[in-house]
Each structure stands twice: as C-alpha cells, then as structure tokens.
Amino acid sequence: MLDALLEPWREPILRDALLEVVFVGLACGALGVWVVLLGRSYSAESLAHGMFPGLVVAALLGVPLVLGGAVGLIVAALAIAAGARLRSLGSNTAVAVVITSLLGIGTVFALSADSPPGLQNLLFGDVLATSPSDLALAAALAAAALIGSWLAYPYLLTYAFDPSAARSLGARPRVAEAAFALLLTAAVLVGVQALGNLLVVAALIGPAVAARTFTRRVPPLIAAASALGVACGVGGLYLSYYADVAAGAAIAGLLVTTAAIAALAKARLPTSDI
Amino acid sequence: MIDARGLAIGYRGGPTVLTDVTFSVMPGERVGVLGPNGGGKTTLMRALLGELESRAGTFTIEGRQGTVPQTERSRLDYPVSALDVVLMGALGRGPWWRRPGRAERALAQAALERVGLEDRARETFGELSGGQRQRVLVARALMQDADIVLFDEPFTGLDTPSAARLTALIDALAAEGRSVLVSTHDVGQARAWDHVLCLNGRMIEFGPPEHVLTETVLAETYEHAVIRIPDGWPRGVTQSAGASARA
Ligand SMILES: Nc1ncnc2c1ncn2[C@@H]1O[C@H](COP(=O)(O)OP(=O)(O)O)[C@@H](O)[C@H]1O
Ligand SMILES: [Mg+2]
Numbered sequence: 001m002l003d004a005l006l007e008p009w010r011e012p013i014l015r016d017a018l019l020e021v022v023f024v025g026l027a028c029g030a031l032g033v034w035v036v037l038l039g040r041s042y043s044a045e046s047l048a049h050g051m052f053p054g055l056v057v058a059a060l061l062g063v064p065l066v067l068g069g070a071v072g073l074i075v076a077a078l079a080i081a082a083g084a085r086l087r088s089l090g091s092n093t094a095v096a097v098v099i100t101s102l103l104g105i106g107t108v109f110a111l112s113a114d115s116p117p118g119l120q121n122l123l124f125g126d127v128l129a130t131s132p133s134d135l136a137l138a139a140a141l142a143a144a145a146l147i148g149s150w151l152a153y154p155y156l157l158t159y160a161f162d163p164s165a166a167r168s169l170g171a172r173p174r175v176a177e178a179a180f181a182l183l184l185t186a187a188v189l190v191g192v193q194a195l196g197n198l199l200v201v202a203a204l205i206g207p208a209v210a211a212r213t214f215t216r217r218v219p220p221l222i223a224a225a226s227a228l229g230v231a232c233g234v235g236g237l238y239l240s241y242y243a244d245v246a247a248g249a250a251i252a253g254l255l256v257t258t259a260a261i262a263a264l265a266k267a268r269l270p271t272s273d274i
Numbered sequence: 275m276i277d278a279r280g281l282a283i284g285y286r287g288g289p290t291v292l293t294d295v296t297f298s299v300m301p302g303e304r305v306g307v308l309g310p311n312g313g314g315k316t317t318l319m320r321a322l323l324g325e326l327e328s329r330a331g332t333f334t335i336e337g338r339q340g341t342v343p344q345t346e347r348s349r350l351d352y353p354v355s356a357l358d359v360v361l362m363g364a365l366g367r368g369p370w371w372r373r374p375g376r377a378e379r380a381l382a383q384a385a386l387e388r389v390g391l392e393d394r395a396r397e398t399f400g401e402l403s404g405g406q407r408q409r410v411l412v413a414r415a416l417m418q419d420a421d422i423v424l425f426d427e428p429f430t431g432l433d434t435p436s437a438a439r440l441t442a443l444i445d446a447l448a449a450e451g452r453s454v455l456v457s458t459h460d461v462g463q464a465r466a467w468d469h470v471l472c473l474n475g476r477m478i479e480f481g482p483p484e485h486v487l488t489e490t491v492l493a494e495t496y497e498h499a500v501i502r503i504p505d506g507w508p509r510g511v512t513q514s515a516g517a518s519a520r521a
Contacts, residue, residue: 155365158365161352161354162343162348167323168323168324168341171362173325217355
C-alpha cells in the first residue's frame with residue numbers, strides 16, 4: 001500500500017507535477033474563497049478566458065506567460081468597457097460576447113496546424129510537462145497570491161461583507177477591487193499553467209464551494225479550501241498515474257466531484273448545525 | 275458634523291433621485307430623516323458615506339462615520355462572528371498592513387459589552403436576531419469611535435423592548451457628543467428627535483419637529499395621502515405594518 005502511494009513520486013516528472021499542483025491548490029483554493037464570498041464566479045471565469053489570446057500570443061512569441069496574460073486581460077477589459085457602452089448590449093451581454101470571441105480567437109491560434117506544439121496546453125494544461133522555469137514562476141506567483149491575500153484579508157473581509165460601509169470603515173472599494181483582481185490574476189496564471197484555461201475555473205470555485213459547507217469562519221474556510229485544492233491535485237495525479245487518464249481532467253473531475261458531494265451532504269443533513 | 279447645501283444625488287447611469295437637500299447636524303444632535311418608501315432616505319445615507327457622488331451642491335463631513343444599514347441589506351450567510359464584525363471598525367487604526375491584535379480585541383469586546391452583547395461575541399452574525407445585529411453594528415461604530423452614526427430605518431421590525439433599547443442607545447451616543455442621523459417612515463417617531471429632515475424625492479423641510487411636523491409639510495412629504503390617527507398626529511398611508519400595529 002505504502003509502496004503504491006510512493007511509487008509515482010519516484011519519477012522526476014511527477015515530482016515536479018506534485019509541486020505544481022500544490023501551488024495551484026494553495027493559490028486557487030485561497031483566492032476561490034474570495035471569488036465565492038464576493039459572488040464573482042462569473043467574473044472569475046471571464047477573467048480566465050479573457051486572458052487566453054494574450055497567453056497564446058505570449059507562447060508564440062516566447063515571452064513570459066504572465067506578460068501575455070496581463071496584456072490579454074487589459075485588452076479584454078477595454079473590449080468589455082467598449083461593448084458595455086453600446087446601448088443595444090447590456091453589460092453582462094457585452095462580457096459574454098467579448099469573452100467568447102476572445103476564447104474563440106485564442107483557440108483558432110492554438111489549434112491551427114502550424115502553431116508550435118504545446119499551445120494546446122494553454123487550453124487544457126499539462127501538469128506532466130512542467131519545466132523548471134514554469135515551476136519557479138508558479139512558485140513565485142503562488143507566493144505572491146498567498147502573501148497578498150494575507151495582507152488584503154481584513155480589507156476583503158470588510159468589503160465583501162458590507163460594500164456600502166467599506167469606505168467609511170477604511171476599506172476603499174476601488175482598492176479592494178483592484179487588490180482582488182491582481183491576486184485573482186496571479187492565482188489564475190498559476191492554475192492556467194497546470195490545468196489550462198478551461199479547467200482553472202474548477203480549481204478556483206470547487207474547493208471554496210465545498211469548504212463553505214462545513215466551515216463557519218473565513219480563516220478556516222480559506223485553510224480548508226486550500227487543503228481540498230491540494231488534495232484534489234494530488235489525488236488527480238494518482239488517478240492519472242494508475243488509471244491512465246489525463247492529469248488535468250482527473251484533477252478537474254475530482255474538484256467538481258468534491259464540490260458536488262459537499263453540496264449533497266449538506267442538503268441531506270436533517271438539522272442546520274452546519 | 276455634517277453640513278449639506280443644495281445636494282442632488284443620483285445613481286450611476288440613472289436619473290437624479292434626490293434634490294435640494296440642505297441641512298446640518300451638529301455634534302450631539304439627533305436628526306430624524308422622514309420620508310415615504312422610495313423617498314430617498316437610503317440614497318442620502320449612501321451619499322454621505324461616499325458611495326454615491328453628488329450631482330449638485332456641496333457637503334462637508336467632519337469626523338469618522340459609522341453606519342447601521344437597513345437590515346434587509348445585511349448579509350446573513352456571511353461566515354463571520356459578532357466580534358469579527360466589530361473588529362472591522364478597527365481597520366482605520368494604525369498602519370494598513372497591521373492586523374488587529376489583542377488590544378483591538380479587548381476594545382471590540384468592550385464595545386459589545388456597551389451594547390449588551392458581551393456573551394454573543396463568538397456567535398455567527400447572521401444567526402443573531404435583527405435587533406442584536408443592529409447592536410453589533412452600533413458596537414462597530416463605537417470601535418471606530420465614530421463622530422457621526424447613520425441609522426437607516428433601524429426601528430422597522432423591532433419589537434417594543436428592542437425599540438426601547440435602541441432609543442436608549444441612540445440617546446447615549448448623542449449624549450457623548452456624537453451626531454446621529456436616524457431615518458424612519460414613521461411620523462410618530464420623528465417627534466422625538468432634535469431636528470427632522472423630510473424627504474420625498476427632494477427636501478421638503480428641515481427644522482425642529484414642532485416646526486416641521488405640520489399637516490402641510492407632511493402632506494407634501496407623503497404626497498397627498500395623509501390620514502388622521504386618534505392622538506391627532508397626521509400619518510402617511512405609506513407607513514409599515516409595524517407602525518400601524520403600534521397606532
Ligand atoms: N441602486 C439603485 N439604482 C437606481 N435607483 C435606485 C437605486 N436604489 C434606489 N433607487 C431609487 O432611488 C429612489 C430613492 O430610494 P431610496 O433611497 O431607497 O428610498 P428610501 O430609503 O427612502 O425608501 C427610489 O426612486 C428608488 O427607485
Ligand atoms: Mg431605504
């Protein structure tokens with residue numbers, strides 16, 4: 001049994017993958033809590049998809065993905081702002097139109113015959129192809145996301161609870177929004193490397209939704225969501241190793257299953273003691 | 275201290291919903307904001323808190339503001355304890371990166387004690403009763419050491435003992451020299467404050483209750499619909515069920 005548990009980690013590729021999923025689990029798990037508490041699942045998804053063409057262009061040009069992601073986000077934000085000004089489109093519709101178009105454009109680039117191999121990984125990720133520099137970047141981004149969210153904690157807590165009073169309490173809404181957007185971007189970039197643009201949303205939302213059902217305060221909620229994120233990542237790697245399924249899909253599957261089980265368990269509890 | 279002159283307020287991308295608001299609140303004064311549902315009471319408070327921008331006029335606010343929002347606007351599913359909510363009042367103290375420590379916790383506990391909730395510190399905010407949640411928010415304003423405290427329809431849905439307790443708390447805040455602004459749609463209550471501000475999409479009148487609470491002003495505040503009640507005070511027909519039950 002122990003041997004079966006340890007066996008995958010004898011391979012260097014899997015050891016790197018293990019580190020990568022730990023970074024993803026911690027960063028996306030923690031930021032996912034704020035996505036859920038602020039009610040921003042839709043924006044988080046838009047953000048992840050909106051940066052996609054930027055990531056593709058960065059990969060094509062060989063510049064750091066972070067740079068591409070950041071430029072992609074700015075372009076997406078500008079396009080959404082422009083779209084929302086058209087009377088005939090509502091702002092939600094504008095987001096949907098812009099994001100879907102950007103995702104489509106990115107996909108055409110990524111899947112075209114003469115694009116270098118590996119671009120598809122931006123869509124579905126490839127934890128098993130982590131280069132040392134990818135790993136270092138993921139570590140740095142995850143550390144930034146975690147330290148940043150520790151510093152921003154009291155402000156985000158106050159702003160998400162009471163946006164109307166936030167300013168008078170010393171948590172300026174614009175600063176809180178900007179901090180949230182920056183931290184979320186860092187977490188999404190960590191996740192995109194491992195899980196790809198489509199599955200990263202599962203790593204953000206799944207653990208937070210699951211942990212929400214059995215915690216009563218925000219600090220334990222963050223700890224539990226990060227722990228679940230890491231556990232699903234590691235579990236997915238085992239599944240991939242022994243059942244021979246794609247690692248990214250296995251991880252995303254576990255994340256979604258965990259959230260669904262937690263929601264069902266809560267719904268079946270007879271009393272409201274949770 | 276609040277001093278507003280000719281304020282006009284609207285929502286982003288929408289029409290102006292409140293105009294011509296001129297009033298002032300001095301330290302230690304309790305000012306009632308009277309108006310029908312949709313009259314602009316919440317809008318005024320959100321503007322004072324800096325959430326909405328004024329479209330005309332000016333206002334000066336001196337001092338920190340605490341706020342006790344309308345109960346239907348508070349989040350009951352949010353995972354925080356009563357003490358956590360009070361500690362939000364400590365954000366402005368000290369450098370921005372410093373987390374509240376033992377000293378702040380002691381102050382927060384003392385604030386809860388002042389509102390009679392010392393034994394509820396660890397309870398989940400959303401599981402407290404409406405009156406208790408309001409008092410937690412008053413404790414948060416005390417934690418801020420707010421010079422101005424805004425109450426938005428705090429009496430709606432309170433039973434008589436809770437209402438009496440809240441009135442005593444408001445009087446105590448004013449006695450300490452804090453300015454208190456209390457909105458209500460119940461004319462009977464407005465009699466008790468030092469000044470009354472009548473709103474109905476625009477400012478109808480501002481002054482001491484004995485000058486302001488006249489039939490003419492109330493008719494304008496509640497459009498044309500004013501009915502008589504037994505003790506001789508005219509009331510708007512837009513009053514809540516709670517207010518009718520007390521009448
Ligand atoms: N978020 C909003 N966006 C646009 N208009 C609003 C918003 N909130 C309130 N209003 C409008 O502002 C007016 C005043 O509302 P409000 O300040 O909530 O009244 P009150 O608190 O006195 O019941 C109403 O006509 C209302 O429809
Ligand atoms: Mg209101």
